[in-house]
Amino acid sequence: MTEVVIVGAGMTKFGEHWERSFRELIAEAAIKAIGDAGIKGEQIEAIYGGCMASGRFIGQEHIGALIADQLGLNPIPSTRCEAACASGGVALRNGYLAIKSGEHDVVAVGGIEKMTEVSTEEASFALGGAGDQETELFHGATFPSLYALLARRHMHEFGTTEEQMAMVAVKNHANGMLNPNSQFHREITVQDVMKSTYVAEPIKVLDCSPITDGAAAVILCSKEKAEELGLGGIEILASEQGSDTLSLADRKSLTELRATKEAARKAYEKARISPKDVSFAEVHDCFTIAEILAIEDLGFFKKGKGGMATEKGKTTLEGEIPINLSGGLKCGHPVGATGVKQAIEAFEQLLGRAGERQIKNPQIGLAHNIGGSGATAVVSIFKKWGVGE
Amino acid sequence: MKDSAPLNWRKFPERYNLRGNYCEECGTAFFPARAICPKCRRKGKLVKKDMPRTGKIYSFTKLHVAPTGFRHETPYYLAIIELENKARVLAQLVDTEGEKVKIGAKVKKMFRKMGQADKYGTITYAYKFRIVK
Numbered sequence: 001m002t003e004v005v006i007v008g009a010g011m012t013k014f015g016e017h018w019e020r021s022f023r024e025l026i027a028e029a030a031i032k033a034i035g036d037a038g039i040k041g042e043q044i045e046a047i048y049g050g051c052m053a054s055g056r057f058i059g060q061e062h063i064g065a066l067i068a069d070q071l072g073l074n075p076i077p078s079t080r081c082e083a084a085c086a087s088g089g090v091a092l093r094n095g096y097l098a099i100k101s102g103e104h105d106v107v108a109v110g111g112i113e114k115m116t117e118v119s120t121e122e123a124s125f126a127l128g129g130a131g132d133q134e135t136e137l138f139h140g141a142t143f144p145s146l147y148a149l150l151a152r153r154h155m156h157e158f159g160t161t162e163e164q165m166a167m168v169a170v171k172n173h174a175n176g177m178l179n180p181n182s183q184f185h186r187e188i189t190v191q192d193v194m195k196s197t198y199v200a201e202p203i204k205v206l207d208c209s210p211i212t213d214g215a216a217a218v219i220l221c222s223k224e225k226a227e228e229l230g231l232g233g234i235e236i237l238a239s240e241q242g243s244d245t246l247s248l249a250d251r252k253s254l255t256e257l258r259a260t261k262e263a264a265r266k267a268y269e270k271a272r273i274s275p276k277d278v279s280f281a282e283v284h285d286c287f288t289i290a291e292i293l294a295i296e297d298l299g300f301f302k303k304g305k306g307g308m309a310t311e312k313g314k315t316t317l318e319g320e321i322p323i324n325l326s327g328g329l330k331c332g333h334p335v336g337a338t339g340v341k342q343a344i345e346a347f348e349q350l351l352g353r354a355g356e357r358q359i360k361n362p363q364i365g366l367a368h369n370i371g372g373s374g375a376t377a378v379v380s381i382f383k384k385w386g387v388g389e
Numbered sequence: 390m391k392d393s394a395p396l397n398w399r400k401f402p403e404r405y406n407l408r409g410n411y412c413e414e415c416g417t418a419f420f421p422a423r424a425i426c427p428k429c430r431r432k433g434k435l436v437k438k439d440m441p442r443t444g445k446i447y448s449f450t451k452l453h454v455a456p457t458g459f460r461h462e463t464p465y466y467l468a469i470i471e472l473e474n475k476a477r478v479l480a481q482l483v484d485t486e487g488e489k490v491k492i493g494a495k496v497k498k499m500f501r502k503m504g505q506a507d508k509y510g511t512i513t514y515a516y517k518f519r520i521v522k
Contacts, residue, residue, distance in 0.1 A: 121457055128456060134400070135421060136479055138503065138515070140452065140459040145467050148450035149479075156448070156492050200467075201451040249469050249477040254448055 003223040004099045005385050007233040008037025009344040014214035014332025015183045022058055022114040023070045029215035029337075030071050030110055037219040037231060041071060044219070045104040047078035050091035050111035051336035056126035058117050067110060084130030085286060087111065088216070088339025089369030089378030093239040095220045096380075105225040111340035112215040123211050127335070130372035132247035144208055144287065145200035146248055146373045151289035152202065153254040158304035160292060162202050166193035167310045168288035169206050169330060175317060176327025178357035183212055183332030207288040214334035216341040223385075232386045234350045234365075237271035239380040240264075246375045255304070259377035260297040260368065267366075268299070271381040275299035278321065278381075279362035280349060282342035284370035285328040291315075294368055295323060298379070317357060325349060325357050339369035339378060350384040392506030397513055404515035407440040407498060409476060418476040442498035443521070444472035449482070449490055458504045470496055470518055481517045489520045497521045 010032025012025050026049070034041055051063045060066065068078035081091040088111030095109035115123050128137045131146060154160045170190055176182035188206060196205040221231060242262035245251055251258070268274060275298060283298065285291035292306035300321050301309045309315060315323035324330070326345040329338060346365035348354040365382045402408035409420035413434040417426065420440050426433030449468040452459075459465070466482035468490075482490060483501060496518040503513040 124456055137456070138513075139467065139480055140455060140462070140465065141467055141479060142452065142454065142456050144454070145450050145452050149448040149467070149469055152450060152492070153448040197453065198451070199454045201453070203450075247479065249479045254469070 001100060002102060004096050004236045005221055005223055005226050005233045006218050006236065006343065006347050006382070007221045007226055007231040008033045008035070008039070008219040009217070009347045010036050011181055011216040011337075011341055011344055012214050013181050014212050014334060016116045017213040018116060020213070022054065022060065022112065023066060025114065025213060025215040026067055026110055026112045026217070027070045029112070029217040030067070030108060033108065033217035033219050039106065039219060039229065039231070041073055043106050044073060044076065044108045045106050046076055046098055047073065047108045047110065048081055048091040048095040048098070049078065050081050050087035050089070050339055052082060052084050052087045052113060053126040053129060053335070054114070056129065057123070058114055083376040084371035085284070085333070085335040086339055086369045086371030086376040086378050087336040088341070089367070089380065090241065090339065090376065092218070092339055092343055092380060093241055093378055096236050096239045099220055099222050105222045107220045108217060109220060109340060110215065110217040111337035113334035113336040114213050115211045115334060116213050120211065135247050135249065142200065143373075144203045147287040147289055148200040148203045149248055150254050150293065150373070151287070154289060154292065155202065157255050158307070160307035162194065163190055164307035164311050165202070165207055165288040165292065166190045168285060168291045169193050171310070171316055172285060172324050172328040172330035175325055175357060176331045178355070179327050179331055180355070181331070182327045183210055184327070184330065203287055203289070209286045209329035209333035212332035212334040214332055214337050214341070216337045216344055218340060218343055218347065234347050234382045235385040237273070237381045237383050238267040239378065240266040240270065242377045244375050246372065248373050255293070256297050257293055257370065257374035257377060259374050260294060260370065260379065263377045263379040264298050264368075267379040267381050273364060273381065278364050278366045280322040280325055280359055281366040281368060282326060282328065282345045283323055283368040284338070285324060285330065286333060286370070290370065291323065291328065298366065298368060317359065322359055325354065325359065339367070342367035342369060343380065343382070346382040350382060392510040394511060397511050404513075405500065407442065407478070407516055409438060409440050410435045411438050411474070418474040420472070420476040420478055440476055440478070441473040444470045444496055446490065446492055446494045446496060447471045447477060448492065451487070458506070466490055468496070468518065478516070482519065483517045484519045495521050
């Protein structure tokens, strides 16, 4: 079966783009990615676009068609993928599968969310759609409160502390300082996090990812086609997806995300690697507890040891397994774009283009994208492939 | 929350009586009711059943930032409660002093007003829980 490579990447700065529209953002990211790949737009055969809640945020659906239109790429097929905050990861996986299947050779994958057109309250309502409307939102639950329920249980079973969670935020803010596309460039301390107000105990404002506008895009290519065109990039060794119950109350365990574990197990198997072969990972840290869950569920640390590993600095830029070099979702979380942005960080790091936050000679990168409170998870594994002519 | 008359009407048994179902084959209880037992698949036999009204706190949080319609109630507690038949339910805790809210604390189902979408909207009622000694 054919192998799939990423040959170009582009993204907008993540932040509050009040002066720019949804269509301008996705066009910017896609045009940059096409330029970066060094191909012509006309060579693209299909588009997959991740977007969670444009209907709620800007009143616009039919995003697949909008993207193809704005890129001047009609009449090629263009499909929207929605899986809450994992929409970008799912779009990437569908683009990958479209090439794997042999149907296409060159595919554009995008992710976008325009979240600042509405009030914070309306944005929270839109994001709430990722949970169970009937048994969670109806009872007054919010997304921070669902992750707070996960955090409380982790603290209860393993002694994880609020300070350890705060250290995730401190680290990711520090990494974000080195990323020009990050929404925030502000160093914070554990004390800053601890002093920030509670949103849903034990989760505080600085444990949360922000509301962000942004878009990201990558160009995928079959290996044969990339070789024919003289393109370089990174190889997607695996892209796997798992699911779990929509509502938290239905899960057997609240200290692990089964969808992550399942996607990771299959991805490692397909890529024929183990967690210790991974040089760095971008994981879904919508709230700080989510990063602690992720680094355990992905097999980097034993269950219950994620908080301590963070405290010991094992996940910093210089640590044994750097986590969220881009700044993670602290770098901004335009929900539909996040999964694609994670792949872009892998692309930049593996090609040695990550600037100040570049780690030394990475071999394997991993991206982990979650939808809702863990009802969807996508895990993709990347390897440096070659430099174009 | 969306204000929908058909939705609110069909939810009466679930919201008022904790009606779910259980699988006669493996004995697992489901709340809300499921169309298929994930374990027994087609061999399962699902029968309607009201859930027990008492259980224990499995996890909890105190909300300070509430969604639309709940702002006047902040701060309030949300918990995942494990009922006596092991089914779990997410619900608000009411009539409860903060220091008593702990994992493992015993709780009992109450019947309470949930809210009203707007001035002319449907008033909804549902289960909430309170701590018992």
